[in-house]
Every structure is written in structure tokens, then in C-alpha cells.
Amino acid sequence: MSRKSLRHTAKGEHTRQRIVEAADRLIGWRGVTRVTLEDVRAEANVSSSQIYHYFADKQALIAAVVDRQDSLSSAGESMLGAFESADALRSWGRRLVEGQRESQSAGGCPIVTLGTGLMDLDVDTVGQLARIFRRCEDEIRAGYRTMHANGELPPSADPDALATMTLATAIGGLVLAQLNSDAQPLQLALDAMLDCLQSRQENSPKTLVPN
Amino acid sequence: MSRKSLRHTAKGEHTRQRIVEAADRLIGWRGVTRVTLEDVRAEANVSSSQIYHYFADKQALIAAVVDRQDSLSSAGESMLGAFESADALRSWGRRLVEGQRESQSAGGCPIVTLGTGLMDLDVDTVGQLARIFRRCEDEIRAGYRTMHANGELPPSADPDALATMTLATAIGGLVLAQLNSDAQPLQLALDAMLDCLQSRQENSPKTLVPN
Structure with missing residues (x-):
């Protein structure tokens, strides 16, 4: 179940979503440890008070990112693409490696980053x-x-x-x-x-x- | 290089080592998140003031555990055992699975736990x-x-x-x-x-x- 708060107005929900999506992108690129709330604020183009209105701290924001990934994947959105032939397998492997290269191997797959990268x-x-x-x-x-x-x-x-x-x-x-x-x-x-x-x-x- | 402090007396170093070894064991059994400084204090049978004398916080203690594993492995101590035949491979796999079972899959291999289990x-x-x-x-x-x-x-x-x-x-x-x-x-x-x-x-x- 989504832990998305239902208290927000439509506009508020939109802002909250924008923040979560920005955090998701940044974590994928840089890894969890290297992303600060200030980075997310800049990426989402919102004010500090807006960030803190929706998220008490970084952990709360990270939980919202996981929540988003959970919703996306439970909505039946394919995470891996077609996986039914050797070509598809090789191409999945290639994409995974390329994503990792693009992020200088700090981020990449956001779920692995979240599941393994939370190293303080x-x-x-x-x-x-x-x-x-x-x-x-x-x-x-x-x-x-x-x-x-x-x-x-x-x-x-x-x-x-x-x-x-x-x-x-x-x-x-x-x-x-x-x-x-x-x-x-x-x-x-x-x-x-x-x-x-x-x-x-x-x-x-x-x-x-x-x- | 070991970050072990050299300021301690031989007795102090012994106490510090006992604390680190206790933390290492507990993290292997239960995973990093489920181990508190109080658990480590009890396992090592030392006082709170002794723990805080050597380690400012849990992160410092975890860094010392990694340091210990680093020293052990660089000293040429085999981590995996013989690995030169199919039997040895299967037996390594079996030991890994058994270790995981024994810890109810919360802990197990301390390095994987440290590298991946630091999820607050x-x-x-x-x-x-x-x-x-x-x-x-x-x-x-x-x-x-x-x-x-x-x-x-x-x-x-x-x-x-x-x-x-x-x-x-x-x-x-x-x-x-x-x-x-x-x-x-x-x-x-x-x-x-x-x-x-x-x-x-x-x-x-x-x-x-x-x-």
C-alpha cells in the first residue's frame, strides 16, 4: 500500500511528487549517500520550506522514493523489458552496464542503490x-x-x-x-x-x- | 592501513578488541541495523563508559569492525576455505547457506551485511x-x-x-x-x-x- 499522504491538495501533491521524482533521479545517478536534501531541493526547483513541509528528513524522502518504485512496479510496468530470448537477455545486461557507467557506478539501478547503498x-x-x-x-x-x-x-x-x-x-x-x-x-x-x-x-x- | 588507535595501553587495546569482536559477531548474526551499542556492551561484557571511551558512536564501531575484517583478510587468512575443486565449491555454497539460515537471514557474512545491510x-x-x-x-x-x-x-x-x-x-x-x-x-x-x-x-x- 502506498504511504502517500492524502492530506495534500492536488497542487501540494504535485509538488510532493516532483520532489520524490527528483530524489529518485538523483539517487539513481549518484547513489543514496551522495545525495543531500539540498541537492533534491535544487533538482526539484522548490524551496527548503517546501521540502521540509513534505519530508521530515532524508530517510522520509528515501522511504517515499521506495514507495514510488513499489507503486510503479506493482502497476505492472515492466522494469526489465522483454526477457524472452538470448538477444533480450544480452541487451538487458548491456543496458544495466551502460546505466552503471553513466552514473560513474555511484548510482545506477535505484532499487539496488536503495537496497545496498545506504551506507553512512x-x-x-x-x-x-x-x-x-x-x-x-x-x-x-x-x-x-x-x-x-x-x-x-x-x-x-x-x-x-x-x-x-x-x-x-x-x-x-x-x-x-x-x-x-x-x-x-x-x-x-x-x-x-x-x-x-x-x-x-x-x-x-x-x-x-x-x- | 589499520585505523586502530595507538594511544591505548595494552589492557585498553585488549578491551577495545573485545568490543570490536563482539560487534563483529553480533552484526554477523543479526545484521547491522538490529545491533545496538547496548547489545555490543552486553556481549563484550563491558561498561557503557568503556564503550564510549573507545567509540564515539555506532558508526565508529562499525568502521572498526570493517577495519578488523580488512586486517584479517589482508593477513592472508583464508575467508572462503579451499576453493579448488567442485566439491570445495559446493561445500562453500553449503556453508554460506547454513550461515544464512543460522542467523535467520538477518546477518550471515559480515562483509555483505556491512556492505549492504546498513539500512536505517x-x-x-x-x-x-x-x-x-x-x-x-x-x-x-x-x-x-x-x-x-x-x-x-x-x-x-x-x-x-x-x-x-x-x-x-x-x-x-x-x-x-x-x-x-x-x-x-x-x-x-x-x-x-x-x-x-x-x-x-x-x-x-x-x-x-x-x-
């Missing part, structure tokens, strides 16, 4: 988190390189790309598990990924995964 | 984010089911599991892109995933991905 952490800490994940990836990559050298991955497989994929799938699965308070999405995602890897391995000299 | 959002908003991602997954699933029905995925493929995997890989790729301010991890992860899918499709009647 300083830049140092973000850098540390990035480094820790890189070390995880290094471990995975070293394993895949060994498997590749041992012939347990087909010669055409790229151990480096598989390592990034594996780490990403694990992180995404953990995000979904935490948001849903349920480990099942993590399990499904990892199992499907390992099954896909296994099918790559089936053309390989040694069968990798005992069944 | 209310429970409603978390529920909305989960719903929005479910709708994305629904769209992906519908596409994969069509492809499955059209023979563009092999009969043994599970479109539902592939949809969860695809969403998870995209989310994880976006998290890595944002943490690194670089779209490349997203691109690598998505490309590798689509390549893996393609190799599943190669045994399928119709070739899915034109080369």
Missing part, C-alpha cells in the same frame, strides 16, 4: 569493503585457475570472469536472503550457478562434479 | 524493496519459462532457479560496481553468467545465442 560510511570504509571483496575474489580466482590448469574447467573458460560471477552471485543471493529474511534465494542462486558451471565442465576431459 | 530503513521499506526485487524476478522467470517452452533452454533447466540466479548475479554485480566505482565487475559477472547459460543451451535443439 566514510569513503575509507567503502574502500576497505571493496578491498575485502577483492580478496575474496582473489581466493576464488586462484581456485578456478587451479581447476583450469588441472583440466577441470574447459580450456575456453575464463577463470577470472567466473570468479567475479561467483562472488557477485553470492553477494546478490545474500542481499536477497537478508531482504526476505529467508536463505532460500541464496541457495537457489548458488545451486543454479554451480549447475551452470557444471554443464560447462561436462565437455571437459575430467568430470568435475560427482553426481 | 523501517521494516515496511525493507519489505517493499524485497517485493520490488520479487517482481523483477517474476519478469525474468516469465522470460525463462517462455524460452524453456520454446526449446531455447534444455528440458533439464529450471527457469525458476535460473531467474533467481540471474537476479542475484545482477544485484551482486551492481554492489561490486558501486563499491569499486567501476562498472567492470558488473559487466564481467553478467557476461560470464550469460556465457554459462549459453553453454547450457548448446545441447538444446535451437541454438539460443547467435555468435
